[in-house]
Amino acid sequence: xxxxxxxxxxxxxxxxxxxxxxxxxxxxxxxxxxxxxxxxxxxxxxxxxxxxxxxxxxxxxxxxxxxxxxxxxxxxxxxxxxxxxxxxxxxxxxxxxxxxxxxxxxxxxxxxxxxxxxxxxxxxxxxxxxxxxxxxxxxxxxxxxxxxxxxxxxxxxxxxxxxxxxxxxxxxxxxxxxxxxxx
Numbered sequence: 145x146x147x148x149x150x151x152x153x154x155x156x157x158x159x160x161x162x163x164x165x166x167x168x169x170x171x172x173x174x175x176x177x178x179x180x181x182x183x184x185x186x187x188x189x190x191x192x193x194x195x196x197x198x199x200x201x202x203x204x205x206x207x208x209x210x211x212x213x214x215x216x217x218x219x220x221x222x223x224x225x226x227x228x229x230x231x232x233x234x235x236x237x238x239x240x241x242x243x244x245x246x247x248x249x250x251x252x253x254x255x256x257x258x259x260x261x262x263x264x265x266x267x268x269x270x271x272x273x274x275x276x277x278x279x280x281x282x283x284x285x286x287x288x289x290x291x292x293x294x295x296x297x298x299x300x301x302x303x304x305x306x307x308x309x310x311x312x313x314x315x316x317x318x319x320x321x322x323x324x325x326x327x
Contacts, residue, residue, distance in 0.1 A: 162206070164203075165203045165206040165207055165210070166206070166210060168203070168207055168275075168302070168304055169206075169207055169210030169211060169214075171302065171321055172185070172211065172273060172275065172300075172302050173211075173214055175273075175300060175302075175319070175321060176272060176273055176300060179214060180211055180214045180215070180216035180272070180273070181214055181215040181216070182215060182216075182217065183216055183217065183272040183273070183296075184216070184217045184218075184219060184270055184271040184272055184296070185211055185216045185217070185218050185219070185271060185272065185273050185274075185275060186218075186219050186220075186221070186264075186267040186268040186271040186273070186274045186275070187204060187207070187208060187218055187219070187220040187221070187267070187274075187275050187277055188221055188222075188264055188267065188268075188274060188275065188276045188277065188278070188280070188283050189204065189221075189222050189276060189277040189278025189279070189280055189283065189305075190202060190204045190208075190220055190222035190225045190230055190233075190277065190278065191204075191222055191224055191225050191278050192278075193278065193279070194278055194279045194280045194281065195224075195280075196224065197222075197224035197225050197226070197229070199225055199229055199230075199233050202233075202277075202278075203277060203304070204220075204277040204278070205233050205234065205236075207275065207277060207304075208220070208234055208258070209234065211275075212234075212257055212258070215257070216257070217257050217258075217259075218257060218258045218259070219258075219259045219260075219261055219266075219267040219268075219271065220258065220259070220260050220261070220267065221260075221261050221262070221263060221264045221266070221267035222278065222280075223280060223282065227260035230258070230260050231258070231260070234258060264282070264283070264286055264291075265286075265287075265290065265291065265294070268291045268294060268295060269294045269295075270294065270295065270296060271295050271296065271299075272295070272296045272299070272300065273299070273300035273301070273302060274291070274295075274299075274300065274301045274302065275302045275304060276301070276302070276303045276304055276305055276307060276308065277304050277305065278305065279305040279307045283307055283308065284307050284308060288301075288308070288312070288313055288316055288318070289316050292316045292317055292318060297317075298319050299317065299318050299319065300318065300319045300320075300321070301313055301318045301319070301320045301321070302321045303320065303321070303322045306322050308320075310322055
């Protein structure tokens with residue numbers, strides 16, 4: 145009985161986590177005029193947590209797959225995760241019992257919509273939106289005025305880790321969504 149209860153709870157936790165990730169993707173898409181097709185989205189952070197190159201269970205995989213499912217062009221920067229690891233993670237089949245269609249494995253064509261850079265400024269150049277998915281300390285200290293200047297307008301920031309000062313970014317000109325904000 146206890147084991148069965150844990151299994152149910154474990155599945156519920158996974159479903160809640162999946163809901164949060166698809167909610168994040170839906171927030172990005174709906175905020176950007178209901179489509180990210182052919183729009184460049186910069187993803188800052190791919191690792192599961194800061195100060196590690198570990199991508200196991202990172203929400204970035206599902207968020208990227210969701211954005212790719214809507215035909216976004218993604219530019220990823222993470223200080224410790226290699227391009228090979230990112231491409232492997234995005235091409236990998238993910239086991240789950242009820243993933244929405246847009247979170248299914250990527251075709252080789254979709255993976256070509258992904259570039260990996262070794263510089264946050266390069267990743268954000270000409271982007272329509274920025275998604276912060278790992279709480280790397282360096283992301284708190286980026287020159288967001290410089291990033292804003294190099295982006296398409298309107299420029300969006302989706303802070304999935306609540307690490308940037310939303311008010312300061314709004315003063316620069318960004319449209320900012322923080323993870324905790326209600327839909």
